[in-house]
Amino acid sequence: MITYNSKTQTFRLDTANSTYCITIAQKGYLAHSYYGAKIGQDDVSYLTRQMEYPFADSSVFREKLSILDFLHQEYPTDGVGDFRKSALAITNNTGNNAVELKYKDFKITDGYPTLAGLPCVFDKSNKAQTLIITTCDDVLGIEVELYYIIFDDTNAIVRSAKIISHAQEPVFIKKAMSLAFDMDNDDYDAITLNGSWARERHIDRHPIHMGVQEACSVRGETSHQEHPFIAILEKTASWNSGNVYGVNFIYSGNFSALVQRNQFDSLRVMIGINPENFCWKLEPGATFETPQAVVTFSGEGLNGMSHAFHDLYRNHLIRSPYKNQMRPILINNWEATYFNFDTQKLIDIAREASKDGIEMLVMDDGWFGHRSFDDSSLGDWYVNEEKLKGGLKPLVDEVNKLGMKFGIWFEPEMVSPDSDLFRAHPDWAIQIKGREPGMARAQYVLDITRKEVRDHIMNQVEGILRSANIEYVKWDMNRQICDVGSLDLPADQTGEFFHRYVLALYSMQEQLIRDFPKLLLENCSGGGARFDPGMFYYSPQIWCSDDTDAIERLSIQEGTALVYPLSTMGAHVSVCPNHACGRVTPFKTRGYVALSGTFGYELDITKLPPEERAMIPGQIALYKKFSPLVREGDYYRIASACENHEYDCWMSMSRDKKQALVTFVQLYNHPNYKTRMIKLTGLDADKIYKITWPDEDKEKFPPIQLAGATIMNAGIPVRRDWGDYQAQLIFIEALP
Numbered sequence: 001m002i003t004y005n006s007k008t009q010t011f012r013l014d015t016a017n018s019t020y021c022i023t024i025a026q027k028g029y030l031a032h033s034y035y036g037a038k039i040g041q042d043d044v045s046y047l048t049r050q051m052e053y054p055f056a057d058s059s060v061f062r063e064k065l066s067i068l069d070f071l072h073q074e075y076p077t078d079g080v081g082d083f084r085k086s087a088l089a090i091t092n093n094t095g096n097n098a099v100e101l102k103y104k105d106f107k108i109t110d111g112y113p114t115l116a117g118l119p120c121v122f123d124k125s126n127k128a129q130t131l132i133i134t135t136c137d138d139v140l141g142i143e144v145e146l147y148y149i150i151f152d153d154t155n156a157i158v159r160s161a162k163i164i165s166h167a168q169e170p171v172f173i174k175k176a177m178s179l180a181f182d183m184d185n186d187d188y189d190a191i192t193l194n195g196s197w198a199r200e201r202h203i204d205r206h207p208i209h210m211g212v213q214e215a216c217s218v219r220g221e222t223s224h225q226e227h228p229f230i231a232i233l234e235k236t237a238s239w240n241s242g243n244v245y246g247v248n249f250i251y252s253g254n255f256s257a258l259v260q261r262n263q264f265d266s267l268r269v270m271i272g273i274n275p276e277n278f279c280w281k282l283e284p285g286a287t288f289e290t291p292q293a294v295v296t297f298s299g300e301g302l303n304g305m306s307h308a309f310h311d312l313y314r315n316h317l318i319r320s321p322y323k324n325q326m327r328p329i330l331i332n333n334w335e336a337t338y339f340n341f342d343t344q345k346l347i348d349i350a351r352e353a354s355k356d357g358i359e360m361l362v363m364d365d366g367w368f369g370h371r372s373f374d375d376s377s378l379g380d381w382y383v384n385e386e387k388l389k390g391g392l393k394p395l396v397d398e399v400n401k402l403g404m405k406f407g408i409w410f411e412p413e414m415v416s417p418d419s420d421l422f423r424a425h426p427d428w429a430i431q432i433k434g435r436e437p438g439m440a441r442a443q444y445v446l447d448i449t450r451k452e453v454r455d456h457i458m459n460q461v462e463g464i465l466r467s468a469n470i471e472y473v474k475w476d477m478n479r480q481i482c483d484v485g486s487l488d489l490p491a492d493q494t495g496e497f498f499h500r501y502v503l504a505l506y507s508m509q510e511q512l513i514r515d516f517p518k519l520l521l522e523n524c525s526g527g528g529a530r531f532d533p534g535m536f537y538y539s540p541q542i543w544c545s546d547d548t549d550a551i552e553r554l555s556i557q558e559g560t561a562l563v564y565p566l567s568t569m570g571a572h573v574s575v576c577p578n579h580a581c582g583r584v585t586p587f588k589t590r591g592y593v594a595l596s597g598t599f600g601y602e603l604d605i606t607k608l609p610p611e612e613r614a615m616i617p618g619q620i621a622l623y624k625k626f627s628p629l630v631r632e633g634d635y636y637r638i639a640s641a642c643e644n645h646e647y648d649c650w651m652s653m654s655r656d657k658k659q660a661l662v663t664f665v666q667l668y669n670h671p672n673y674k675t676r677m678i679k680l681t682g683l684d685a686d687k688i689y690k691i692t693w694p695d696e697d698k699e700k701f702p703p704i705q706l707a708g709a710t711i712m713n714a715g716i717p718v719r720r721d722w723g724d725y726q727a728q729l730i731f732i733e734a735l736p
């Protein structure tokens with residue numbers, strides 16, 4: 001519900017559990033008056049404390065400097081007296097840097113707006129509502145529309161801004177964040193998700209200190225290192241209790257997500273396109289739309305925040321027809337063979353895999369040009385006939401004959417210096433004239449902002465997809481972008497490059513899913529550097545990390561699941577010692593951890609020890625049984641090995657609270673300990689549940705029955721297994 005109270009000049013957005021209020025303050029400044037748990041229908045304009053600035057006469061508006069740096073703002077601007085970080089910075093042809101937005105108008109509508117060329121939320125149930133507040137700066141001759149979308153089934157609010165120029169000359173947008181708001185600090189902590197290659201999105205919780213704390217990327221992609229997400233939470237907030245605010249960004253390029261604590265102990269929270277290396281020339285009459293950003297409030301701890309994000313993305317962002325379907329169980333040959341394979345090897349893997357119930361073979365890097373290592377052929381998307389004799393079709397036909405689907409790997413945005421493409425078009429690589437462009441993994445990035453480059457690549461990719469029955473694509477991106485220049489962009493538009501790159505990427509993927517509507521697309525970037533909600537709009541699943549070690553995956557998947565649904569997390573079982581870290585873990589544990597993602601295998605099944613191979617059909621049966629619960633259920637974090645250094649535990653529960661799958665992983669065994677009791681959460685206290693160990697011998701581990709209240713308050717017993725890295729799968733089902 002969105003309302004406007006003309007007496008108090010306050011807009012109010014109510015989701016099921018939260019209230020968000022914006023007040024038109026003195027002189028038409030837009031103040032953020034409240035966000036948090038639901039409140040009464042009171043006049044909340046007192047919360048803006050507009051006239052409270054020290055030394056000001058509280059009965060009259062004295063001067064704007066006595067209010068702007070103090071006011072809790074809704075979309076703060078640059079250069080006019082709010083000295084905190086601004087959300088909007090614009091320069092015009094006078095060279096002056098100042099924007100002062102004043103309230104002009106508003107509209108409340110049913111439905112939701114769409115954004116041109118950008119991923120954006122949708123609503124199939126026709127229950128979304130949108131508030132549009134128009135503000136303007138008459139000196140610059142610009143209008144800024146602030147968008148707020150709410151839904152009936154999630155506590156998330158989706159925001160974006162549209163800048164419209166009525167100026168006579170071009171203006172230059174130097175910063176346009178998607179979301180900003182200020183709030184009182186209450187001794188809050190912040191959480192960010194940080195990492196590295198093969199170590200993505202680890203949860204980092206820390207007190208908010210004075211000044212700015214920022215997570216950002218200038219790498220041209222979301223990145224392994226920092227993530228477009230910040231949570232602000234009470235010191236005492238835990239998985240299940242306490243107030244938590246979360247912000248996230250529906251975008252796949254350079255971002256900035258920050259919280260700033262100031263002299264008055266206020267917090268400013270912002271997220272949007274990173275202003276570093278950004279400048280957008282806005283011609284008279286043109287508009288610029290920011291990507292959408294999401295904010296959530298949970299009064300029920302981090303799990304409540306996760307539910308809001310998961311519901312928003314599953315119900316209102318992922319478009320793929322596969323989103324509510326069981327994904328084919330795939331076997332990928334990357335860790336099995338790296339570049340060293342041929343038709344026969346792939347068929348051998350497929351044949352053995354099909355015997356165990358695996359449903360799709362994915363041929364990874366190395367099938368094209370003359371690629372036999374990572375130093376050639378990107379851009380030459382034609383089959384390497386030395387490896388695949390007779391081409392792709394005989395291989396795919398053979399795999400299909402085994403009853404399996406076939407999938408393929410591309411890295412469409414890249415070019416190797418040793419490639420026919422680069423020899424023909426050296427200027428297609430991103431570069432600054434007169435400078436040697438930097439290489440990474442022996443490759444350059446193609447300037448896909450140029451239409452002829454995009455068209456050439458898409459023609460090749462689509463030609464391959466039409467040449468055989470290919471049902472899945474893994475779209476990879478294995479380096480970051482620097483030495484940025486485009487032969488197509490004049491000097492006063494080079495600051496547009498990074499954003500244009502992301503728009504170009506989106507347009508290529510949009511074309512791909514439009515031309516191949518049944519294709520299952522999985523995004524990937526050196527593992528999980530493009531695991532972001534922007535990509536959900538095109539692909540229902542994303543490769544989570546190049547680290548397939550079950551124990552490393554605990555923290556990667558915990559951080560990822562804090563914001564993103566399990567149905568989006570690419571997770572595979574691989575061999576030990578693990579290729580990324582050398583650890584040896586039980587095959588069973590590797591299976592249980594992968595079952596909480598899209599599930600598949602990344603190994604040479606023909607060489608797997610027989611005792612491990614024998615476990616595959618059982619793992620597949622578990623996946624088939626529990627996939628709907630994992631995909632569509634509510635995710636609850638029960639315990640985190642990152643916090644307790646001993647064990648990890650999480651649960652997927654059906655919406656009706658009748659079924660739940662619990663995964664428990666014990667890091668280290670210690671002698672002479674007692675059975676651990678795990679207290680679950682979210683169950684129906686009054687229901688009686690039957691608890692089983694679906695992957696264990698029923699004689700040895702007979703079912704038990706307990707009331708929901710007992711399970712949540714006293715706990716269920718989890719055994720102490722012999723050895724390290726042991727895991728248990730526990731199924732909980734309500735009795736009729």
Ligand code: GLA
Pocket residue numbers: 334364365409476478524525526527528543545546
């Ligand atoms: C990236 C991906 C891997 C694999 C390799 C191939 O690192 O994350 O899964 O596809 O590229 O080069």
